[in-house]
Amino acid sequence: MKINRLGGIALIFHERKPSIRAHAYELLSRHLPENLPAKTSLLKEASIIRAGEFGEKLIDQLLLPFGSDEFLIGLNLTFPFDGETIQIDHLVLTPSFALTIETKHIKGHVKLDLENEQMYRHEPDGSIFTSTHPPLQAERHRKGLLQIFNKMNVDLPVYSLIPFTHSTVHLEAVGSYTVLPQEICRSGRFTMKLRELCESGLPQKISPLALPQIADTLKTYTVNEKIYHTLDRFNISKSQLIPGVWCHFCSELSCIWTGRRFRCQLCREPNDETYQDTLFVYLTFVSESIANKQARIMLNLTRPGTARILMLKAGLEPFHKTSKRFYRIRKSIRAN
Numbered sequence: 001m002k003i004n005r006l007g008g009i010a011l012i013f014h015e016r017k018p019s020i021r022a023h024a025y026e027l028l029s030r031h032l033p034e035n036l037p038a039k040t041s042l043l044k045e046a047s048i049i050r051a052g053e054f055g056e057k058l059i060d061q062l063l064l065p066f067g068s069d070e071f072l073i074g075l076n077l078t079f080p081f082d083g084e085t086i087q088i089d090h091l092v093l094t095p096s097f098a099l100t101i102e103t104k105h106i107k108g109h110v111k112l113d114l115e116n117e118q119m120y121r122h123e124p125d126g127s128i129f130t131s132t133h134p135p136l137q138a139e140r141h142r143k144g145l146l147q148i149f150n151k152m153n154v155d156l157p158v159y160s161l162i163p164f165t166h167s168t169v170h171l172e173a174v175g176s177y178t179v180l181p182q183e184i185c186r187s188g189r190f191t192m193k194l195r196e197l198c199e200s201g202l203p204q205k206i207s208p209l210a211l212p213q214i215a216d217t218l219k220t221y222t223v224n225e226k227i228y229h230t231l232d233r234f235n236i237s238k239s240q241l242i243p244g245v246w247c248h249f250c251s252e253l254s255c256i257w258t259g260r261r262f263r264c265q266l267c268r269e270p271n272d273e274t275y276q277d278t279l280f281v282y283l284t285f286v287s288e289s290i291a292n293k294q295a296r297i298m299l300n301l302t303r304p305g306t307a308r309i310l311m312l313k314a315g316l317e318p319f320h321k322t323s324k325r326f327y328r329i330r331k332s333i334r335a336n
Protein backbone atom coordinates (compact mmCIF):
# COMPACT_ATOMS: atom_id res chain seq x y z
CA MET A 1 0.00 0.00 0.00
CA LYS A 2 1.10 3.56 -0.68
CA ILE A 3 2.16 5.48 2.38
CA ASN A 4 -0.12 8.46 2.68
CA ARG A 5 1.41 11.55 4.09
CA LEU A 6 -0.27 14.65 5.35
CA GLY A 7 1.85 17.61 6.33
CA GLY A 8 4.87 15.30 6.66
CA ILE A 9 3.11 12.85 8.98
CA ALA A 10 2.92 9.21 7.90
CA LEU A 11 -0.71 8.20 8.30
CA ILE A 12 0.34 4.57 8.09
CA PHE A 13 2.78 4.32 10.96
CA HIS A 14 3.49 0.60 10.51
CA GLU A 15 3.38 -1.42 7.27
CA ARG A 16 2.15 -4.98 6.80
CA LYS A 17 4.60 -7.79 6.00
CA PRO A 18 3.39 -11.01 4.41
CA SER A 19 2.73 -13.76 6.96
CA ILE A 20 5.75 -15.98 7.60
CA ARG A 21 3.49 -18.49 9.32
CA ALA A 22 1.36 -19.29 6.26
CA HIS A 23 4.50 -19.73 4.15
CA ALA A 24 6.17 -21.89 6.81
CA TYR A 25 3.11 -24.16 7.10
CA GLU A 26 3.08 -24.64 3.33
CA LEU A 27 6.77 -25.55 3.35
CA LEU A 28 6.29 -27.98 6.24
CA SER A 29 3.38 -29.70 4.51
CA ARG A 30 5.68 -30.64 1.61
CA HIS A 31 7.62 -32.89 3.97
CA LEU A 32 4.58 -34.78 5.23
CA PRO A 33 3.07 -37.98 3.81
CA GLU A 34 0.03 -37.51 1.55
CA ASN A 35 -2.36 -39.45 3.78
CA LEU A 36 -1.55 -37.60 7.00
CA PRO A 37 -4.59 -35.58 8.21
CA ALA A 38 -2.22 -32.98 9.69
CA LYS A 39 -1.09 -32.13 6.17
CA THR A 40 -4.62 -31.08 5.21
CA SER A 41 -5.03 -29.15 8.48
CA LEU A 42 -1.77 -27.27 7.97
CA LEU A 43 -2.66 -26.27 4.42
CA LYS A 44 -6.12 -25.23 5.56
CA GLU A 45 -4.69 -23.03 8.30
CA ALA A 46 -2.27 -21.49 5.80
CA SER A 47 -5.15 -20.71 3.46
CA ILE A 48 -7.14 -19.15 6.32
CA ILE A 49 -4.16 -16.90 7.09
CA ARG A 50 -3.89 -15.87 3.44
CA ALA A 51 -7.65 -15.25 3.19
CA GLY A 52 -7.30 -13.16 6.35
CA GLU A 53 -4.70 -11.00 4.63
CA PHE A 54 -7.12 -10.49 1.74
CA GLY A 55 -9.82 -9.36 4.21
CA GLU A 56 -7.37 -7.02 5.90
CA LYS A 57 -6.65 -5.33 2.57
CA LEU A 58 -10.37 -4.70 2.12
CA ILE A 59 -10.38 -3.02 5.54
CA ASP A 60 -7.33 -0.93 4.51
CA GLN A 61 -9.52 0.63 1.82
CA LEU A 62 -12.30 1.48 4.29
CA LEU A 63 -9.88 2.82 6.86
CA LEU A 64 -7.72 5.04 4.66
CA PRO A 65 -10.34 7.80 4.12
CA PHE A 66 -10.32 8.32 7.91
CA GLY A 67 -6.54 8.83 8.02
CA SER A 68 -5.43 12.23 9.28
CA ASP A 69 -2.86 13.64 11.68
CA GLU A 70 -5.38 12.75 14.40
CA PHE A 71 -6.05 9.25 13.05
CA LEU A 72 -2.90 7.18 12.56
CA ILE A 73 -3.08 3.64 11.21
CA GLY A 74 -0.76 0.72 12.00
CA LEU A 75 -0.96 -2.52 10.03
CA ASN A 76 -0.21 -5.97 11.42
CA LEU A 77 1.61 -5.28 14.67
CA THR A 78 2.86 -8.12 16.86
CA PHE A 79 3.51 -7.43 20.54
CA PRO A 80 4.70 -9.69 23.36
CA PHE A 81 1.97 -10.58 25.86
CA ASP A 82 1.68 -13.22 28.56
CA GLY A 83 4.79 -15.11 27.43
CA GLU A 84 3.34 -15.34 23.92
CA THR A 85 2.40 -12.70 21.38
CA ILE A 86 -0.65 -10.82 20.22
CA GLN A 87 -1.03 -9.92 16.58
CA ILE A 88 -3.15 -6.89 15.82
CA ASP A 89 -4.36 -6.63 12.19
CA HIS A 90 -5.07 -2.89 12.34
CA LEU A 91 -4.36 -0.47 15.14
CA VAL A 92 -5.75 3.06 15.03
CA LEU A 93 -4.36 5.80 17.27
CA THR A 94 -6.30 9.00 17.90
CA PRO A 95 -5.98 11.63 20.65
CA SER A 96 -9.10 10.18 22.33
CA PHE A 97 -8.87 6.44 21.86
CA ALA A 98 -7.03 3.51 20.34
CA LEU A 99 -8.87 0.97 18.23
CA THR A 100 -7.90 -2.60 17.38
CA ILE A 101 -9.51 -4.13 14.32
CA GLU A 102 -9.60 -7.91 14.00
CA THR A 103 -10.74 -8.82 10.50
CA LYS A 104 -12.38 -12.18 9.77
CA HIS A 105 -12.54 -13.28 6.16
CA ILE A 106 -14.68 -16.39 6.51
CA LYS A 107 -17.46 -17.49 4.21
CA GLY A 108 -20.66 -19.39 4.91
CA HIS A 109 -22.88 -19.77 7.96
CA VAL A 110 -20.78 -18.83 10.97
CA LYS A 111 -22.18 -19.44 14.45
CA LEU A 112 -20.96 -17.44 17.40
CA ASP A 113 -21.32 -19.12 20.75
CA LEU A 114 -20.22 -16.78 23.53
CA GLU A 115 -21.03 -19.20 26.39
CA ASN A 116 -18.75 -21.86 24.96
CA GLU A 117 -16.25 -19.21 23.83
CA GLN A 118 -16.33 -20.48 20.28
CA MET A 119 -17.02 -19.51 16.74
CA TYR A 120 -17.76 -22.44 14.43
CA ARG A 121 -19.00 -23.51 11.04
CA HIS A 122 -20.26 -26.86 9.77
CA GLU A 123 -18.18 -27.94 6.78
CA PRO A 124 -19.56 -29.72 3.71
CA ASP A 125 -17.42 -32.78 4.57
CA GLY A 126 -19.21 -33.15 7.93
CA SER A 127 -16.36 -31.74 10.03
CA ILE A 128 -16.68 -28.62 12.15
CA PHE A 129 -14.35 -25.67 11.79
CA THR A 130 -13.92 -23.98 15.18
CA SER A 131 -12.01 -20.99 16.39
CA THR A 132 -11.88 -18.70 19.44
CA HIS A 133 -14.89 -16.42 19.85
CA PRO A 134 -13.59 -13.20 18.25
CA PRO A 135 -14.50 -10.78 21.08
CA LEU A 136 -12.41 -12.92 23.46
CA GLN A 137 -9.51 -12.62 21.07
CA ALA A 138 -10.10 -8.86 20.86
CA GLU A 139 -10.18 -8.72 24.68
CA ARG A 140 -6.74 -10.32 24.81
CA HIS A 141 -5.45 -7.77 22.28
CA ARG A 142 -6.93 -4.97 24.36
CA LYS A 143 -5.27 -6.19 27.57
CA GLY A 144 -1.91 -6.58 25.85
CA LEU A 145 -2.11 -3.12 24.36
CA LEU A 146 -3.18 -1.52 27.64
CA GLN A 147 -0.19 -3.15 29.32
CA ILE A 148 2.15 -1.52 26.79
CA PHE A 149 0.34 1.84 27.05
CA ASN A 150 0.82 1.59 30.79
CA LYS A 151 4.59 1.13 30.35
CA MET A 152 4.60 4.12 28.00
CA ASN A 153 2.60 6.23 30.43
CA VAL A 154 -0.11 6.65 27.82
CA ASP A 155 -3.67 6.82 29.08
CA LEU A 156 -5.89 5.89 26.12
CA PRO A 157 -8.99 3.71 26.19
CA VAL A 158 -8.82 0.78 23.75
CA TYR A 159 -11.85 -0.18 21.64
CA SER A 160 -12.28 -3.07 19.23
CA LEU A 161 -14.09 -3.72 15.99
CA ILE A 162 -14.41 -7.13 14.36
CA PRO A 163 -15.50 -6.80 10.73
CA PHE A 164 -16.43 -9.92 8.74
CA THR A 165 -15.32 -9.18 5.19
CA HIS A 166 -16.45 -12.17 3.13
CA SER A 167 -19.47 -11.27 1.00
CA THR A 168 -21.19 -14.63 1.59
CA VAL A 169 -20.83 -14.75 5.37
CA HIS A 170 -23.96 -15.28 7.44
CA LEU A 171 -23.50 -14.56 11.13
CA GLU A 172 -25.66 -16.10 13.82
CA ALA A 173 -25.39 -15.78 17.59
CA VAL A 174 -26.27 -19.11 19.22
CA GLY A 175 -26.74 -20.11 22.86
CA SER A 176 -28.40 -17.78 25.39
CA TYR A 177 -26.83 -14.62 23.90
CA THR A 178 -28.91 -14.26 20.77
CA VAL A 179 -27.61 -10.81 19.86
CA LEU A 180 -24.24 -10.42 18.18
CA PRO A 181 -21.67 -8.59 20.32
CA GLN A 182 -21.56 -4.87 19.47
CA GLU A 183 -18.01 -4.90 18.12
CA ILE A 184 -18.89 -7.47 15.43
CA CYS A 185 -20.17 -6.20 12.08
CA ARG A 186 -20.27 -7.04 8.40
CA SER A 187 -17.77 -4.99 6.41
CA GLY A 188 -20.68 -3.10 4.83
CA ARG A 189 -21.41 -1.53 8.22
CA PHE A 190 -17.78 -1.02 9.19
CA THR A 191 -17.54 2.61 8.03
CA MET A 192 -20.69 3.54 9.92
CA LYS A 193 -19.48 1.85 13.12
CA LEU A 194 -16.15 3.63 12.86
CA ARG A 195 -17.81 7.01 12.28
CA GLU A 196 -20.02 6.44 15.32
CA LEU A 197 -16.96 5.86 17.45
CA CYS A 198 -15.14 8.92 16.07
CA GLU A 199 -18.19 11.12 16.67
CA SER A 200 -19.07 9.76 20.09
CA GLY A 201 -17.49 12.75 21.84
CA LEU A 202 -14.81 10.83 23.74
CA PRO A 203 -12.60 13.26 25.68
CA GLN A 204 -9.17 14.05 24.28
CA LYS A 205 -6.53 12.25 26.34
CA ILE A 206 -3.37 13.27 24.55
CA SER A 207 -2.29 16.11 22.31
CA PRO A 208 -2.57 15.42 18.57
CA LEU A 209 1.01 16.68 18.33
CA ALA A 210 2.18 13.83 20.57
CA LEU A 211 0.51 11.16 18.43
CA PRO A 212 3.39 10.48 15.95
CA GLN A 213 5.80 10.15 18.86
CA ILE A 214 3.50 7.64 20.57
CA ALA A 215 3.21 5.64 17.35
CA ASP A 216 7.01 5.58 17.05
CA THR A 217 7.47 4.44 20.64
CA LEU A 218 4.80 1.77 20.20
CA LYS A 219 6.73 0.37 17.24
CA THR A 220 9.75 -0.25 19.46
CA TYR A 221 7.64 -2.76 21.42
CA THR A 222 6.82 -4.88 18.37
CA VAL A 223 8.41 -8.30 17.91
CA ASN A 224 8.62 -10.67 14.95
CA GLU A 225 5.76 -13.03 14.32
CA LYS A 226 6.50 -16.26 16.18
CA ILE A 227 5.58 -19.85 15.46
CA TYR A 228 4.49 -21.94 18.42
CA HIS A 229 4.47 -25.68 19.08
CA THR A 230 3.29 -26.55 15.58
CA LEU A 231 4.23 -30.23 15.59
CA ASP A 232 2.47 -30.83 18.92
CA ARG A 233 -0.55 -28.80 17.93
CA PHE A 234 -1.02 -30.72 14.68
CA ASN A 235 -0.04 -34.02 16.24
CA ILE A 236 2.95 -34.55 13.96
CA SER A 237 6.01 -36.50 15.11
CA LYS A 238 9.50 -35.61 13.90
CA SER A 239 9.90 -39.08 12.43
CA GLN A 240 7.04 -38.37 10.01
CA LEU A 241 9.00 -35.61 8.28
CA ILE A 242 10.19 -36.75 4.86
CA PRO A 243 13.72 -35.57 4.04
CA GLY A 244 14.44 -34.14 0.63
CA VAL A 245 14.71 -31.04 -1.52
CA TRP A 246 11.75 -29.64 -3.41
CA CYS A 247 11.66 -29.11 -7.20
CA HIS A 248 9.99 -25.82 -8.19
CA PHE A 249 8.74 -27.29 -11.45
CA CYS A 250 7.54 -30.77 -10.39
CA SER A 251 6.39 -29.88 -6.86
CA GLU A 252 8.02 -33.03 -5.51
CA LEU A 253 10.92 -33.72 -3.15
CA SER A 254 12.75 -34.92 -6.22
CA CYS A 255 16.09 -33.09 -6.17
CA ILE A 256 19.41 -34.80 -5.57
CA TRP A 257 22.90 -33.37 -5.20
CA THR A 258 24.78 -34.12 -8.38
CA GLY A 259 27.47 -32.26 -10.30
CA ARG A 260 27.83 -29.67 -7.52
CA ARG A 261 24.20 -28.62 -7.46
CA PHE A 262 20.74 -29.88 -6.63
CA ARG A 263 19.03 -31.18 -9.72
CA CYS A 264 15.55 -32.65 -10.13
CA GLN A 265 15.58 -36.35 -10.99
CA LEU A 266 12.27 -36.00 -12.81
CA CYS A 267 12.67 -32.90 -14.97
CA ARG A 268 16.48 -32.46 -14.74
CA GLU A 269 16.11 -28.77 -13.87
CA PRO A 270 18.60 -27.36 -11.35
CA ASN A 271 17.11 -26.06 -8.08
CA ASP A 272 19.74 -23.96 -6.36
CA GLU A 273 17.65 -22.30 -3.65
CA THR A 274 15.02 -24.79 -2.51
CA TYR A 275 17.35 -26.71 -0.15
CA GLN A 276 17.16 -23.62 2.06
CA ASP A 277 13.43 -24.28 2.50
CA THR A 278 14.24 -27.77 3.80
CA LEU A 279 16.69 -26.32 6.34
CA PHE A 280 14.14 -23.66 7.25
CA VAL A 281 11.50 -26.34 7.94
CA TYR A 282 13.88 -28.24 10.21
CA LEU A 283 15.04 -25.12 12.05
CA THR A 284 11.53 -23.73 12.44
CA PHE A 285 9.60 -26.82 13.43
CA VAL A 286 12.03 -29.48 14.70
CA SER A 287 14.90 -27.79 16.46
CA GLU A 288 16.41 -24.31 16.62
CA SER A 289 19.79 -25.69 15.61
CA ILE A 290 20.96 -28.36 13.21
CA ALA A 291 24.12 -30.48 13.22
CA ASN A 292 25.93 -31.48 10.05
CA LYS A 293 24.60 -35.04 10.30
CA GLN A 294 20.94 -33.99 10.46
CA ALA A 295 21.50 -31.59 7.59
CA ARG A 296 22.92 -34.45 5.50
CA ILE A 297 19.87 -36.56 6.33
CA MET A 298 17.37 -33.78 5.53
CA LEU A 299 19.12 -32.82 2.27
CA ASN A 300 20.02 -36.40 1.24
CA LEU A 301 23.74 -35.62 1.11
CA THR A 302 26.64 -37.95 1.76
CA ARG A 303 29.59 -35.61 2.30
CA PRO A 304 29.88 -33.45 5.46
CA GLY A 305 31.84 -30.84 3.50
CA THR A 306 28.93 -30.31 1.10
CA ALA A 307 26.44 -29.89 3.94
CA ARG A 308 28.74 -27.40 5.67
CA ILE A 309 29.21 -25.26 2.55
CA LEU A 310 25.49 -25.30 1.78
CA MET A 311 24.54 -24.26 5.32
CA LEU A 312 26.98 -21.35 5.24
CA LYS A 313 25.72 -20.37 1.80
CA ALA A 314 22.18 -20.39 3.26
CA GLY A 315 23.34 -17.76 5.75
CA LEU A 316 23.12 -20.00 8.81
CA GLU A 317 25.22 -19.08 11.77
CA PRO A 318 27.65 -21.75 13.04
CA PHE A 319 28.21 -22.03 16.79
CA HIS A 320 30.27 -24.27 19.10
CA LYS A 321 33.69 -25.61 18.18
CA THR A 322 34.48 -28.10 15.45
CA SER A 323 33.35 -31.48 16.83
CA LYS A 324 30.00 -30.31 18.19
CA ARG A 325 29.26 -27.61 15.68
CA PHE A 326 25.63 -26.64 15.14
CA TYR A 327 24.04 -24.16 12.78
CA ARG A 328 21.09 -21.85 13.41
CA ILE A 329 19.08 -19.08 11.79
CA ARG A 330 20.50 -15.70 12.78
CA LYS A 331 17.11 -14.31 13.66
CA SER A 332 14.85 -17.22 14.55
CA ILE A 333 11.08 -17.14 14.36
CA ARG A 334 10.81 -20.24 16.53
CA ALA A 335 9.23 -19.72 19.91
CA ASN A 336 9.24 -23.24 21.33
Ligand SMILES: [Zn+2]
Nearest residue numbers: 247250264267
Ligand atom coordinates in the same frame (compact mmCIF):
# COMPACT_ATOMS: atom_id res chain seq x y z
ZN1 LIG B 1 11.46 -31.28 -11.39
